Amino acid sequence: MIYRFFEGLGAYFLFLGDVFRRPEHLREYYRSFLREVDLLGFSSIALVCFISLFMGAVVLIQTAMNLDNPFLADSYIAIAVREAIVLEFAPTIVSLILAGKVGSNIASTLGTMRVTEQMDALRVMGINPASYLVLPKIAACLLFNPILVIFGMLLGLVGGYLAGDVLNLVNTEVYLSGYFMEFFPHYVTYSLIKTFVFAFIIATVSAFFGYKVEGGAVEVGKASTKSVVAMSFTIILFNYILTDMIL
Amino acid sequence: MIRVKGITKSFGKEHVLRGIDVELYPGKCNLIIGLSGSGKTVFLKSILGLHTVDSGTVEYDGRILGDLNKNETKKLRQEMGMVFQGSALFNSLSIEENVGLPLNFFSSMTLEKKLDRIKFCLNRVRIPDDAFVKMPSELSGGMQKRVAIARAIVLNPKYLFCDEPNSGLDPETAIVIDKLIHEITHEFGMTTILNTHDMNSVLEIGDHVILLQDGKKTWEGKKEDVLTTDEKNVVDYVFRSNLFKQMRAALAKS
Structure with a gap:
């Protein structure tokens, strides 16, 4: 098992070597990048907004219940909600959700291209399929995932505020002022660094599993599932490592 | 001209190509025929360089495929066109x-x-x-x-490769595709290499026919020879069905 792990890791780095070969005909890559931004980025906005809004609301309810104390101002609840969303919920949970949505899309798309000989068609034309197909996906994820996470942060905070208001759990004016108290911009930087790393993991790990598919439709499905599991493990692992390093 | 010299290819312990020597002529439809599993697709992909051969050489008008540098390989790739079995269009x-x-x-x-x-x-x-x-x-x-x-x-392109281009098509459409490839080959003077196990294609467009069996070339000739030859490998392959047996008998009589 250890041997297979290191064999897979080696194959992953060799694959990255192919992906990061100097691209030729940048205009074609740019066109492909725009298609990927639409496919992987814009199509995820609604999902991220919906989840973040309700995630913020749930965090507020749980925090308000646990800090239900007349000696504690509602602004402290706001601080706790803000830190939870900015530090962990937005970057990690949104990235895990994107690993499921975007990652499985990348793995199954590339896997299908492999089994239907579309990659062979590119090779016959003299085009490096790893670079042409994967590099624009990495660029799209690196550009758009941080934007989605920032959306997630903002809507999480809005969700918390709305839940507090609708359920009458907090004094909204005091609560809102809490969002701006003792704010450390470094936390946002930490969050975005995590998001960049997670975006790279999502794009490359899923592409690796899709690119290496052999067989038919069943293997494409299996590769997609395996890629989501591998991405989730890797994201959780790097979440710990980066938190230990940066915070 | 494409000159293939003694190519072999194995996948693990399975020997798929067992030393094939063949010349593929320019301006003609060169048909590779054989049963499923005889090594036609692996042969085609080996000529294209999609599979790395274990031994032997593939020569494109004097240029040996494995010996070219990156730019020469790229230039050669631009002289190739390929029609895949499942079309392989980008979705x-x-x-x-x-x-x-x-x-x-x-x-x-x-x-x-x-x-x-x-x-x-x-x-x-x-x-x-x-x-x-x-x-x-x-x-x-x-x-x-x-x-x-x-x-x-x-x-x-100078070289056109087709891997079973009419598989999965009805007989009428299959003939249309065959004729189209034949016309294009002659119109543009390309070297066309086409894999098939469809006898209609062989008789319609087979300027030069090569029979593969168990990863070896066992016969080559023209489409006219396919029906008249007494070569056992061809007779066994072509005249398996009663229809073709009757055709052969009728030809022999006439």
Whole structure:
């Protein structure tokens, strides 16, 4: 098992070597990048907004219940909600959700291209399929995932505020002022660094599993599932490592 | 001319190609025939360089495939066109974009000239103008094959490879595809290499026919020879069905 792990890791780095070969005909890559931004980025906005809004609301309810104390101002609840969303919920949970949505899309798309000989068609034309197909996906994820996470942060905070208001759990004016108290911009930087790393993991790990598919439709499905599991493990692992390093 | 010398290819313990020597003639349809599993597709992909051969050489007009540097290989690739068994059109691109992709990568034509060339190739394979903006999934199997041919010839290649281009098509459409490939081969003077196990294709367009059995070349000749030869390997392969047995008997009588 250890041997297979290191064999897979080696194959992953060799694959990255192919992906990061100097691209030729940048205009074609740019066109492909725009298609990927639409496919992987814009199509995820609604999902991220919906989840973040309700995630913020749930965090507020749980925090308000646990800090239900007349000696504690509602602004402290706001601080706790803000830190939870900015530090962990937005970057990690949104990235895990994107690993499921975007990652499985990348793995199954590339896997299908492999089994239907579309990659062979590119090779016959003299085009490096790893670079042409994967590099624009990495660029799209690196550009758009941080934007989605920032959306997630903002809507999480809005969700918390709305839940507090609708359920009458907090004094909204005091609560809102809490969002701006003792704010450390470094936390946002930490969050975005995590998001960049997670975006790279999502794009490359899923592409690796899709690119290496052999067989038919069943293997494409299996590769997609395996890629989501591998991405989730890797994201959780790097979440710990980066938190230990940066915070 | 493509000259193949003693190529072998194994996957693990399975020996798929066992030393094939063959010459593939320019301006002709060179047909590779044989049963399923005889090594036709592996042979084709080995000639193309999609599989690395274990031994032997493939020579394109004096250029040995494995000995070329990166730029020479790229130049050679631009002289090749390939029609895959399942068409292999890019799902996310329209018909026009599919055919235009090699031009975008490898030609310095202006946009106007590119569009002209795309239109010429698509019209040449009888794809109507109103289908240019459609996605591959919106086309029938026969039309997809024709688009694949248009994409393969868009860079005006010297060598055209077709892996069972009429598999999965009805007999009428299959003949249309065969004739189209034959016409294009002669019109543009290409060296066409076509894998098939369809005897209609062999008799229709087989300028030069090569029979593969168990990874070896066991016979080669012209389409006319296929029906008349007494070579046991060909007789065993071609005259398996009663229909062909009757045809052979009738030919012998006449």
